[in-house]
Amino acid sequence: MVILTDVLGVLLDVHLLLVIVASAIYGLVLGAIPGLTALMATALLVPVVMFMEPVPAIAAIITSSAMAIFAGDIPGALMRMPGTPASAAYTDDAYSLTREGKAGLSLGAGLFSSVLGGLLSALVLTLAAPNLAELALQFSSVEYFWLAVLGLSCATFVGGSSLLKGVAALLFGLGLSTIGMDPVSGTPRFTFGVTNLLGGLGLIPLLIGVFAISELLRTVTLPPTDERRAQAAVGSVSAGMGRLMWRHRREVLRGSTLGTLVGALPGAGADIAAWISYAVTRRSQKGKDPNALDQKVERLVSAGAANNAALGGAYIPATVFGIPGDAITAIVISVMFLKGLNPGPTIFLNNPTAIYSIFAIFFVANLLMIPLGILCIRTFGLILKVPRAYLTPIILLFCIVGAFSVENTLFAVGIIAVVGLLGYFMEANDIPMAPAVLGLILGPVIEQTFMTSMLKSGGEVSVFFDRPLAIALAVVTLGSWALAGVLKLVDAAKARPVLT
Amino acid sequence: MKVQDVLVGLFFIAIGILMIEYAADLKPPRHLKFGPGFFPLIIGSGLILVGGIIALLGLRTLRTEPLWHRPEWSRTRQGWVRFCSIPAAIALYVLIVDAAGFLLTAILVMVLVLAVSGVPLRRGVPAGAVTAVVLTAIFASVLHVPLPWGPLQTISGWLLW
Numbered sequence: 001m002v003i004l005t006d007v008l009g010v011l012l013d014v015h016l017l018l019v020i021v022a023s024a025i026y027g028l029v030l031g032a033i034p035g036l037t038a039l040m041a042t043a044l045l046v047p048v049v050m051f052m053e054p055v056p057a058i059a060a061i062i063t064s065s066a067m068a069i070f071a072g073d074i075p076g077a078l079m080r081m082p083g084t085p086a087s088a089a090y091t092d093d094a095y096s097l098t099r100e101g102k103a104g105l106s107l108g109a110g111l112f113s114s115v116l117g118g119l120l121s122a123l124v125l126t127l128a129a130p131n132l133a134e135l136a137l138q139f140s141s142v143e144y145f146w147l148a149v150l151g152l153s154c155a156t157f158v159g160g161s162s163l164l165k166g167v168a169a170l171l172f173g174l175g176l177s178t179i180g181m182d183p184v185s186g187t188p189r190f191t192f193g194v195t196n197l198l199g200g201l202g203l204i205p206l207l208i209g210v211f212a213i214s215e216l217l218r219t220v221t222l223p224p225t226d227e228r229r230a231q232a233a234v235g236s237v238s239a240g241m242g243r244l245m246w247r248h249r250r251e252v253l254r255g256s257t258l259g260t261l262v263g264a265l266p267g268a269g270a271d272i273a274a275w276i277s278y279a280v281t282r283r284s285q286k287g288k289d290p291n292a293l294d295q296k297v298e299r300l301v302s303a304g305a306a307n308n309a310a311l312g313g314a315y316i317p318a319t320v321f322g323i324p325g326d327a328i329t330a331i332v333i334s335v336m337f338l339k340g341l342n343p344g345p346t347i348f349l350n351n352p353t354a355i356y357s358i359f360a361i362f363f364v365a366n367l368l369m370i371p372l373g374i375l376c377i378r379t380f381g382l383i384l385k386v387p388r389a390y391l392t393p394i395i396l397l398f399c400i401v402g403a404f405s406v407e408n409t410l411f412a413v414g415i416i417a418v419v420g421l422l423g424y425f426m427e428a429n430d431i432p433m434a435p436a437v438l439g440l441i442l443g444p445v446i447e448q449t450f451m452t453s454m455l456k457s458g459g460e461v462s463v464f465f466d467r468p469l470a471i472a473l474a475v476v477t478l479g480s481w482a483l484a485g486v487l488k489l490v491d492a493a494k495a496r497p498v499l500t
Numbered sequence: 501m502k503v504q505d506v507l508v509g510l511f512f513i514a515i516g517i518l519m520i521e522y523a524a525d526l527k528p529p530r531h532l533k534f535g536p537g538f539f540p541l542i543i544g545s546g547l548i549l550v551g552g553i554i555a556l557l558g559l560r561t562l563r564t565e566p567l568w569h570r571p572e573w574s575r576t577r578q579g580w581v582r583f584c585s586i587p588a589a590i591a592l593y594v595l596i597v598d599a600a601g602f603l604l605t606a607i608l609v610m611v612l613v614l615a616v617s618g619v620p621l622r623r624g625v626p627a628g629a630v631t632a633v634v635l636t637a638i639f640a641s642v643l644h645v646p647l648p649w650g651p652l653q654t655i656s657g658w659l660l661w
Contacts, residue, residue, distance in 0.1 A: 051643040164557070168512045168550045175519055175543045182536035185529045189536055190522060213586065220582045220617075221573035393613035394631055396586060397606055400593055401635055405645040410594045417590040428502050428571070447539045459533040 006353040007360050010055055019056040020063050020361065024368055027064030028376040031071030032383050033391070036215075037084045038068035038270070042328050043211045044395065046204050046335060047402030054339035055357050058332060062311075062358070063365040065328050066118055069270050069307050070373055073110035074380050077103060086270035086307040089278040093296040102293075104235030105244075109297050110304045111373045112241045113252055115366050117305030120256035121263065121312025122362035125319075129348075129359070132320045136345035141456070142464055144321070145449035146473035148442045151323040153477055154265050155438040157484040165431045173436035176201060177443025184451045196411040203334045205403040205412040206419050206440065210433055211327065212399045213420025218427075220392060237374050244297070251281055251298045255305030262306070263313025269326035269434075270307040277306030312362055319343050319355060323442065327434060330441050502569040506562055509555025516547030585616040601650020602640070606632035 010016065023045065030041040042065050049057035072084030077094035087094075090110075097106035139147070152174075156166040179190045180200030191197040245252060255277040262273040281302040285295050314325025315332070322343040324330035336343050347355050376383075403412040423433060457463035465471055519540045528535025573579035589609045597605040610628030611621065619627075639645040649656045 047645075048638070048643065164550055164554050165508070168508075168547065168554060171543050171546045171550060172512070172515065175515065175540070175547065178519075178540050178543065182526075185532075185536055187526060187529075187536040189526060189540065190519075213590075216586050217583060220586060221571070221579060389614060389617035389619050390627060392617065393589070393610045393628075396589060396613060397609060397631060397635055400590060400609075401602075401639050401645070401647070404647075405639055405643065408646065410597065413590060413594050417587045421587060425501065429508055431508070450539070451534060454534055455532065 003352050003356055007356045010353060010357040011360055011364065016056050016059060019052065019060050020364060020368065021372075023060035023064040024067045024365065024372050027067030028071045028372060029383055030064075031068030031084055032074045032376060032380060033386070034075045034079070034082070036068075036391075036395075037211075038065045038072070038086065039211050039327050040215055040395075041065065041068045042331050043204075043207050044398050044402060046207070046331060047398075047405045049335060050204075050338065050406055054336070054341045055354055055361075057335055057339055058341070058358050059361045059365075061328070061332055061335065062361050063368070066308060066311055066362075066365045067369060067372065067376075069311060070111060070114040070369055071376055073114070073304065074107065074377055077106045077110065078380065084271075086274050086310075088271065089274040089307075090300045090303045093300050096291075097293075097296060097300075100293075102235075104237050104239070105297070106300065107377050108237040108239075108241050109244060109248075109300050111237060111370065111377070112245050113248075113255065113301035113304035114308040114373075115369050116245060116252050117256040117259055117307070117309035118312060118366035118369070119363060120253070120305075121260040121309035122359065122366060124260050125312045125315055125362065126356075126359045129316055129320050129355075132316065133345035133348045136320055138469060139345070140467065140470075141449040141452040142467060142470045143473055145446060145453060145464065146470060146477055147321055147323060148446045148449065150473060150477040150480065151317065152435070152438055152442055152446070153480050153484075156435045157480065162430055163484060163488055165429075166435050169426065169431050169433070170435035170439045173439025174443045174446070176206075176436075177440045178447070183444055183448045184455075194411075196409055201415060201440075202403075202407045202412050203441065204331075204406040205415045207327075207331055207334075207437070208399050208403050209416035209419030210423040210437060212395065213416050214423030214427060214433075216392060216396060216399075217420060217424045219388075237377055238370075245301070248298055248301045251302040252305045254280065255302035256309040259306030259309025260313035260316075263310030263325055264316045265313075265325065269314065269328070270310040273310035273313075274303040274307040278303040308366070315358075315362075319347065319358070320345060322445070324438060327437055330437055333441065501571060501574070504562060504565050504567045505558025506555045507558075507567065509551045509553070509558055512547045512551030512554065514551075516544040516549075516551060519544030519547065581616055585613050589613050597650075598648050599650055601652050602647040603632045603636060603652055604650060606635060 026045070027038070027041055030036045030044075031038060042061055045060055045064055049060045052060065069084060069086045072082055072087035073094060076082040076087040076091040077098050080091060080095040082088040082091045087110075094106045094110060097103065152170055156170045157163065177200070179197055181188055181198060188198055258277045258280065259270075259273040262276055263269070278299055281299045282290070285298065288295055290296075310326070311328070314329040317323040317325050318329040318333055320343075322333060324333050333343055341347065341351060341354055399416055400413050403416045404410065406412065426433060426436070453463050454461075465474060523537035523540035523544060526535055526537030526540070528538070573583065589612055592612065593605055593609055596608075600608070607625065607628035610631055611624040614624035614627065615621065636647060640647045
C-alpha cells in the first residue's frame, strides 16, 4: 500500500508527465516516418535521457518506443510503407482495407489492438516480474552464467535466416566485448595502447552506430519515393472500436499472449512477435476466405496487439535478470546501469518505488496512445511534409552529438562511423545484428560469472551442474541448442528436392 | 555490398586467428588457472570453427555465384557520393570541430549532406544554421554537454543560459 502511494506520487509529478507527453509525440512522429524505426528513435533518445532522473529517463524510452511501434502502422495502412519493421507483417491487409475505403477501420483496429496488447503485457509484467525476482534471488554466478548463455542462444536461433551466421555474429559481439580491461584481473586487452579503449567500446556510441548510422547509410542509397500518394480520407478511427475489439477478443488475447511470450525471449522483438501472431491467426482461418473483411481485421488486430505486447514482455527478463529481451531493452539496461538503477532481482528490494513506477508507466503510455495516436493519424499528412533530404543530416547531427555527449570524446564520434559501416555490411551479407549486440552486452556478464564460478570451484567444470537450479537452466539451454539443430536439419531435409 | 560466403567465412577466421594470437600473450595472474586470455581464446576458437563451416558451405556455390555482388546504388557516381557523404561528414566533424567549434562545423556538415541530396546552398545554409543553434540550445544549454565553440567563443554567452 505504501509502495502504491509512492508510485502514485511519482506518476503525478508534472515533470514526469511532461517527459511522457513529449516522448510520446517524439515516438509517434519518428515511427510514422517510413524508414525510421522504434529502435532508432530509442538510440537517438539516449543522449538526452542520460541527463534526466532515472524514472523519467526510462519513462521516455518506454513511451517513445511504444508510440513508435504503433505509429509504424499509419504509413503502412495509408501508403503501403510500414513505418517500422514491426508493422510489416500486416501492412498488406491494412493497406487493402484502406483501398476499400475503410482506412478508419484499419487504423482504428491497429490503434486499439496495440493499446490492448500493451496493457495486457504490462499487466503480465507487473504480476510476473516480482515473483520471478524472488526466484532469481536464489541465483548464484552459475545460474546467471546459464541464463546469459540461454539468452544468447535464443537470440542466435531466432535472429536470422542463417544459424551459422547468427552464431558468428554472436561470437563477434562477444569478441568486441573483450576490448578493454579484463573484469577479473584488470589486464588491458585489445587496446593497442589506445587509452580511449581501456574502458571498452562505449555501448551507446556502438548502438548509435549499429542502428542509426547503418540505417542512414541504407536510406541515402535508396531511390527517392513519392511520399505524397495515398492520402485517403481516413474517417472515424474510434467509432465502433469497443464492439470490434470485443468481437475479436480471442485474436487480441492470442496476439497479446504470443507477443508477451516472444518479447520475453531474448533476441526476439516486436517484429518477430507480429509475424508469428499473424501466421498463427492466418493458420486458424483455414477454410475461410482470406480476403474477407473479417479475416483481414482478425489478422490485423492479432499482429497489432502482438507487436506492442512484445515491448512489455521484453522488460520481464530485462528488469528481473538484467538480460535484455530485445535491442530496445538492451539500451534500457545500459541506461538503468548508468542511472544507478541496477536491473536484477534486488531492484525489487532496493528500489521498489522506481521499478513499480516504471511498470506503471507502461499503463500510462498505452492509455495515452489513444488520444495521441488519433491526433497523429489526423496530422499524418503534416509529418510526411518534412522532406527526407533534411531529415538525414539532422539525424546524423543528433547521432554525432549523442555519441559525444555520452562519452565526451571525439573517439566515440569516430566509433559511430566505423560501426555504422560495419553494421551496413553485416546486414547486406545477412549477418544478423541482434546476436552481435546481445553478445556485446552479455559478454562481460558471461565472462565474469564464468570466471567467478571457475575460481570458486578451483577450476572444476562440474560447478556448473552442482545446484538443481543450475541443472534446470543447463538442461533448458543445451535443449535449446539441440532443438535448434534438429529444426535446422528438418528444414534442410524439407528443402532438398525429392528424387524419383 | 554482398560478398560470397567463402569470403564471409574467411573474415571470421581471420578475426578468430587474431584474437587467439593476441590472447596467447595474456598470461594468467599468479595462483590463477585462468587469466584474461582464456575467454578471448574460446571466442577466437569458436570464430575459426564457425567461419570455417561458413566458408566450406560457401564453396558449394563458389562457381555459380560471383565473389561480390555490387548493390544497385553503387553503379552510379551519385550513389557512391551519397553513401560516402555519411562517413565523410562524420570524419569532417571529428577533424575540424575542435578548431572550428560546434556551430560552424554543424552548419558545414548539414550543408554538405544537403548538397549531396541536391538541396541548394541558399536553403542548406539557413537550415544548417537553425539546426546547429537548436542543437546547441538543447545539448550545450539545457544538458550542459561541453560542445566546443572554436572562434565563436566570444558569443557563447548568447546561447548558454
